[in-house]
Each structure stands twice: as C-alpha cells, then as structure tokens.
Amino acid sequence: MSRAAHPAGPRYADVLPGGSVSAPPADLNALEAKVWPSSARREESGEMSVGGVPVRRFVAEHGTPAYVIDEADWRTRARAWLAAFGDYDPAEPPVHYASKAFLSRGVARWAAEEGLGLDVCSGGELAIALAADFPAHRLTFHGNNKSRAELVRALDAGVGRIVLDSFEEIDRLAELAAERRVRPRVMVRITVGVEAHTHEFIATAHEDQKFGFSLSGGLAAEAVRRVLKHEALDLVGIHSHIGSQIFDTSGFEVAAHRAVGLLAGIRDEHGVRLPELDLGGGLGIAYTSEDDPADAFDIVAGLKAIVARECFGYGLAVPRLTVEPGRAIAGTPGITLYEVGTVKPLDGLRTYVSVDGGMSDNIRTALYDAVYTCALASRTSEAPPMLARVVGKHCESGDIVVRDTWLPADVAAGDLIAVAATGAYCRSMASNYNHALRPPVVSVRDGATRLLVRRETEEDLLALDLG
Numbered sequence: 001m002s003r004a005a006h007p008a009g010p011r012y013a014d015v016l017p018g019g020s021v022s023a024p025p026a027d028l029n030a031l032e033a034k035v036w037p038s039s040a041r042r043e044e045s046g047e048m049s050v051g052g053v054p055v056r057r058f059v060a061e062h063g064t065p066a067y068v069i070d071e072a073d074w075r076t077r078a079r080a081w082l083a084a085f086g087d088y089d090p091a092e093p094p095v096h097y098a099s100k101a102f103l104s105r106g107v108a109r110w111a112a113e114e115g116l117g118l119d120v121c122s123g124g125e126l127a128i129a130l131a132a133d134f135p136a137h138r139l140t141f142h143g144n145n146k147s148r149a150e151l152v153r154a155l156d157a158g159v160g161r162i163v164l165d166s167f168e169e170i171d172r173l174a175e176l177a178a179e180r181r182v183r184p185r186v187m188v189r190i191t192v193g194v195e196a197h198t199h200e201f202i203a204t205a206h207e208d209q210k211f212g213f214s215l216s217g218g219l220a221a222e223a224v225r226r227v228l229k230h231e232a233l234d235l236v237g238i239h240s241h242i243g244s245q246i247f248d249t250s251g252f253e254v255a256a257h258r259a260v261g262l263l264a265g266i267r268d269e270h271g272v273r274l275p276e277l278d279l280g281g282g283l284g285i286a287y288t289s290e291d292d293p294a295d296a297f298d299i300v301a302g303l304k305a306i307v308a309r310e311c312f313g314y315g316l317a318v319p320r321l322t323v324e325p326g327r328a329i330a331g332t333p334g335i336t337l338y339e340v341g342t343v344k345p346l347d348g349l350r351t352y353v354s355v356d357g358g359m360s361d362n363i364r365t366a367l368y369d370a371v372y373t374c375a376l377a378s379r380t381s382e383a384p385p386m387l388a389r390v391v392g393k394h395c396e397s398g399d400i401v402v403r404d405t406w407l408p409a410d411v412a413a414g415d416l417i418a419v420a421a422t423g424a425y426c427r428s429m430a431s432n433y434n435h436a437l438r439p440p441v442v443s444v445r446d447g448a449t450r451l452l453v454r455r456e457t458e459e460d461l462l463a464l465d466l467g
C-alpha cells in the first residue's frame, strides 16, 4: 500500500483558536501508560498488542470495529479498590462495581470472582447479573424510577440493598415487601448540593436535577422519617453519588460532611444509628495525558479519613463505607479498534480520518464533548504529525470519535486506529443509529481472545422488525 504523506496543514494554534489541542507529542508511536490498558505495547513489528494479542491477529479473528478489554487489567483495578479498604467481610464487599459502565455475563463473573459487589440500575442490568449467577446479596439496586416489576424482581431475587429515590417508591416498595413478607435492606439517596466539576449531564448532586432527596430542602430527613415508619423496610444507610469523571476530591469531602451530618440528625431525631454510608462512584480516569487521576488507595484513604473526622465531630460511630466505581475499574482496560476507510485532508484546516464505527459505538464525544487519545495501532510510522479529526461513518457532522488529535501524516485506508479508555460507557451506551451493527466485546489475556458479546448481525436487526 502506498503511503503518500498528506499535507499537515497549518499549526494547531492557527486553526483552533483557544488552543483546544496541545502540541504534538514527541513520539506519536508511544503509548502513554496511564491512558492505555496496562498490557498495551508495541510489538517488534511495530503493531500494538493488548493482553499479548497483536492487533492484526485480533482483527483477523474478530473484525472491526471491536471493543477489546484487557481482562487482567480490569481484575487488577478491581482488586486494588478492594485492597484499599483493608479488612472487610467478603459477604459485604465495600466496593460495588457500577455495572452501567459495562456489563456482560462474563464481566459479572469477573466481578463475582474478584469479590466485588455490583450496582445495577435497571431490570436489564439486574437480569444480566442474575443470569451470571452473581450473588444477589452483593447487589445494590438503583434508579430514580424503578417500576413495580423491577422492584418485585429485586425483592424476589433477594438483592442486598435497594436505594430509594422518591416518596412514591418508598410506599411502593413497602407495600410490595409487606405482600411478600420480606424486609429488604434499603438506603436513602440524598442530594448533597455539591456542584461537581464535571460535565452538567454527568453531575448528580446539585439541587436542580432528578436524583435523590435534597438535603437542604429537608426532603432527605422527611424520606428517612417515612422509611422508618414502614415496618417492612430495613433502613441501613444513606447514599450519595455526586457525579462522574471527577478528579477534585473536595466534592466528596463536602458530600461526606453533609451525609454524616444527616446521620447525626437521624440519631438525634429518631435515636437510630444507621450503619452504612455509600459515597457512590465518579472517580475520573485519564483520557489524555492531561488527566491525572489519583490511585484507588489514596482515594479510599482520603474518604475514610474524611468520614472518620466528621463522625468524630458528631460523636458518631464510623459507618461502614462503600463506594461504586464504574469507569475507574472498566474504563482504562478497554480500547476500541477501528479500520480507517477514508482520509480527507482539508487544506488549511485539518485531515478527517473516517473509521468504520462512530457515534453508534461511542456517543461520549458528541454527548459530553469527551476527549480521547488515539493511536495508529497496526504499525508505527516515522511520518510527521498531522492534525486530525477521527470521525465515524454516520450521517451527521457531529459524528466525531476523537475531535483533535495528532496522527502520523501517512495514515491511510486499511490502517487500524485504537482509541484508548473506551471500556466504560461506550458499549453500554451504544446504539443502532443508521442501523449500525453494534461491535463485539472481546477480552484478551495471555495471548488469547475470548468473545464476551458477539457482533450484531443484520439478522439481529431484522429479528426485531416484524415487517
């Protein structure tokens, strides 16, 4: 294949006022450790490999586009979160993987084997977890509008905790539990009034949004009153989730401060000491070299210290602390592999590199202005850097996978592009827009691949369409 260099165009500063892209990295072939799966490397041939599987072999087996998960990396991150808590009762793990990041039966088994709990927030996520024989007592069931059918399913399965999110739900669950003569453990989700420094759509603790009971408005205290009145509900704690892709732990400090204040208020008003506090998920990961996430150990140590200090202030016993990382476990171990189909240099602007997927397999760029790192994966190149935009094949100009990136100027049709840190919220938010077939999810480990979710087929599309 001939690899004529495309004109690189003017320097980034000229074409992107405000400098939304930084200067080209010194080595375009390098794979920065914090952004890529821990096993990602360049083989002698120059191609990238993950889990000991070179990408060209991977693609020969599974095609493109495809999601690839480094299983060992996923498990190592899960273990690190658990280890950060030190001693705990394995029947009540302090870390619940937020399955919305990505769940399949295979992943539910990894979570079970590693000893994690699982947070599910829909009948579908619950169904996958149960189908994988995930221990129901290690499940937490979330959602701001759980249906009666979902609540019944959760009760019948014996999920460990149900997080109550509305007054209707308190009564609904109490009634369903009483009918079944069960007494589910429940938590009350509170809104602590924190402005998390993240995209508006993934911030969840400011007042003006749909989740939880507001603390400042007194709704949280009222929810606790109502739950305590129901014999059929066993109130075990308070839940707060302030948002996602957060690096600044000050939001968690405020959340812990206010949540512990509520626990103290509950003790004073009702003489009840709630034993649990769940601070949710939300810890950020590195999508680019500019992101610097703290490691699990430091985060957990910080949260524990804050909660202990707050409890000391109120003369409260320290509750059992739990967290629900999704992205921080699943994000970095996953990448997406695409094949380049067309390369369009736009004189004086940038070069559009079209790949064989797009917003149907990664909606995050279009939805949240998310930024990503990508690399030429099928080979190395010594060509000069070219300002590029990696776009998909959908019928929208907003169909962008990586908005601003530097790729070698000789990128051409047939090359493979890998996008880093797509293990969370990409397959789980994928769609069939333009009747795209959703890509497979394949785990890699010790040189072998394992299909977790197969690629969709046109038969799958037609099976739903009754003609």
Ligand code: LLP
Pocket: 098, 100, 101, 119, 142, 202, 241, 243, 244, 245, 280, 281, 282, 283, 324, 325, 326, 327, 328, 364, 368, 424, 425, 429
């Ligand atoms: N716990 C609760 C109650 C949550 O609502 C979430 C995320 C998590 C835990 C896990 O958050 P994580 O650790 O993964 O940040 N689709 C968005 C993220 C939405 C997250 C919604 N809830 C994205 O692609 O960034």
